[in-house]
Amino acid sequence: MMLFIGSTLFGFALLEGLSYGLHRWLFHGILWPIHKTHHHxxxxxxxxxxxxxxIFGSLSALWFLIPHLIPLSKTWAVACTGIGTGWTIYGVxxxxxxxxxxxxxxxxRWKxxxxxxxxxxxxxxxxHKDLSKPGAEPFGLFWVDPKKYKY
Known part of the structure; x- marks a missing residue:
């Protein structure tokens, strides 16, 4: 159970890191023609x-499928399932x-x-205040500078 919980938390954190990098360097880079539909x-x-x-949803599903597609030990199967769960929770x-x-x-109407x-x-x-391709921080969603954005 601890492996599953740990890999779920790892999967969530991993996707936030990946999302930051993809958003900053790909979405506001070569993929800007697609991403700009979100900014305008x-x-x-x-x-x-x-x-x-x-795409992210499909990759999340892939984490659940990997143990069925590739022969893995039970440990790795649980880890893959946990990562998939972390990605799914992140997506929701x-x-x-x-x-x-x-x-x-x-x-x-939700508040x-x-x-x-x-x-x-x-x-x-x-x-979103910066509509240009280079964009502006923050590029992540769940981790923002706690000094700049206080509760």
Missing amino acids: PHKQRIEWNDSFSV IYFVVHDVFTHRRYFR TDSKWVHRLVKAHRDH
């Missing part, structure tokens, strides 16, 4: 940038914080008193 105002419910969520929380509370794309969520919303909106 529009009236569509779906944007090209949503394709990245489909990302959707709620990013699409529901930050951009109000869905469930517009929260969570200071943590308000901190993340403010940080992400600061990121």
Whole structure:
């Protein structure tokens, strides 16, 4: 059980690190033509940038499939399942914080008193103030500078 919990936490943290790097250097780099649909105002419910969520969701599912596709020890199978669980939890929380509370794309009546969520919303909106390709910090979603964004 500890291996599963540890690998779940590791998977969540790993995806936040990967998301930061991908967002900063690829989404605001070579993938900007797709990602800019997220940074510029529009009236569509779906944007090209949503394709990245489909990719991350597929990769999350892959973590669950790996133990069935490759012969692994029970330890590695549990670790892969934990990482997949961490990625899935990340995706669900990302959707709620990013699409529901930050951009109000869905469930517009939902409100929260969570200071943590308000901190993340403010940080992400600061990121969106710069509409240029180079972009602006913070590029991550769940880790933001605690000195700049206080509860």
